[in-house]
Amino acid sequence: MESLGSSTFAATLVAIFLLSSIVYRTSLDSLHAIPGPLICKLTSLWTYYHSYFGDESTRIDELHKRYGPIVRIAPNEVIISDGAALAPIYVEKGGFSKAPCYANFDIEGHATIFSTQNPEYRSVRSKAVVPLFSMTSIREGQSAIESCVDRFIARLKREAAESRKANRQRPVNVLNLTRSLALDAVSSYLFGRAFGGVDEESDKLSASAFVDTLVAVGRFFFLPNWIFLTLELARQKFWPAKEEEKSAQTVGDFVESLLQGETKGTATYQARLLKAGISEHEVKIQCEDVIFAGTDSTGTSLATICWNLAKRPDVYDRLKNEVAQADMSERNQSPQIIRYLDAVVREGLRIAMPNPARLPRMVPKQGLAYGSSSGKQYFLPGGTQVGMQPYSLHFNPEVYPDPFAFRPERWLDGPTPQMQRDWIPFGMGSRQCIARNLATTELRLAVRAIAKEGALDGAQAVGEKIELMQWFNSKVKGEAIELEWQ
Secondary structure (H helix, E strand, O other): OHHHHHHHHHHHHHHHHHHHHHHHHHHHOOOOOOOOOHHHHHOOHHHHHHHHHOOHHHHHHHHHHHHOOEEEEEOOEEEEOOHHHHHHHHHHHHOOEEOHHHHHHOEOOEOOOOOOOOHHHHHHHHHHHHHHHOHHHHHHOHHHHHHHHHHHHHHHHHHHHHHHHOOOOOOEEHHHHHHHHHHHHHHHHHHOOOOOOHHHOOOOOOOHHHHHHHHHHHHHOOOOHHHHHHHHHHHHHHOOOHHHHHHHHHHHHHHHHHHHOHHHHOOOHHHHHHHOOOOHHHHHHHHHHHHHHHHHHHHHHHHHHHHHHHHOHHHHHHHHHHHHHHHOOHHHOOHHHOHHHHHHHHHHHHHHOOOOOOOOEEOOOOOEEEEOOOOOEEEEOOOOEEEOOHHHHHOOOOOOOOOOOOOHHHHOOOOOHHHHHHOOEOEOHHHOOOOHHHHHHHHHHHHHHHHHHOOOOOEEEOOOOOOEEOOOOOEEHHHOOEEEEO
């Protein structure tokens, strides 16, 4: 009987605790007025679950449709889908500081230019390399990128010829080819030496497993750092992957050669960091981070554009015609001023979603006042985690009608201020992607060459849509975006 009484007392205490937590989170705490599911007010498990299984962006977008533009998705986290909130969160006065979870993208214990939350740490490193990302510098070094594009077009044509010969029985994984180009272009321009991915002539780029390993980190991105590190150590100890290790070694050897070769003494990315007093070990890590980011996001975006051009032959034909007309005029040689080319690239970046998930920031001590479109006013106290996700902004039908359709024309028909504001493929503010100019130049040069050379003539897209795992860095399901030729 005494044991039964103790069990009843313990159960009663648990029930009181749970009831008290529910009452506090729903009626008393500082975020209780923010709408959202009960489970999200009580625990972060909902966000961790959907982040791991790769449907978080879709589920959060559904919450916005149900609850409105501001939703509570965890006990201390709020997400907003109203583009008017971009400026106060990410731009004004330098924007809010990054959330602690960005430390999960540190490499070998070193913060990168992307992952660091320390403005001074980032400033030293970004100032050293930022001149390389100016449009003036990129135009001066454009020939290095064009050389990579030429090799990419030649290989794409060879693969297309093999597909035709096989009578559509041999689809071409253009994602592997575009990743190879992206890696070669970023390494050739920034490091002074191409990785050689386009020339590998294999079904899978040797750096892919290295890149995919870091992409997979995104499923755990929002976890507290100590939990993330524990899981990573367990994975490395109990589930080591030889392919990942081999790929990481290939990338590591390439970067080591940069620090030992002639490129060390030139005005390259690595040379600028070394000159700024950064250790060789850290420079190696910063270079590996650039390889990851440059290969994954640009490669996915270009493959998505190719797939959609094959899906929309009318768009492809118009692009070819406008590129041909521009080439007839000397003043239009620059791909940046071919309007339809620019529209194709902008639309591709809108729907490619290389980074679909929320970009979390910490509300400063003075708090954030937010007024929703319904007229309701909310106040987020300092220390609240707040963010916005490109997925909800890029696929908002009120801003982009028929949002899932590939329609470059929308950028020619007088794009609205809201369209311009909510287009954030590279993030926003002082912490937006440092390589955005380089990435867009690569895309414009590659898409222009595809149109000029007719590299997609006769191509057909495989599948009805491109499906993604919606991690912080999205993963294409099946690791393939395929075309076939007839």
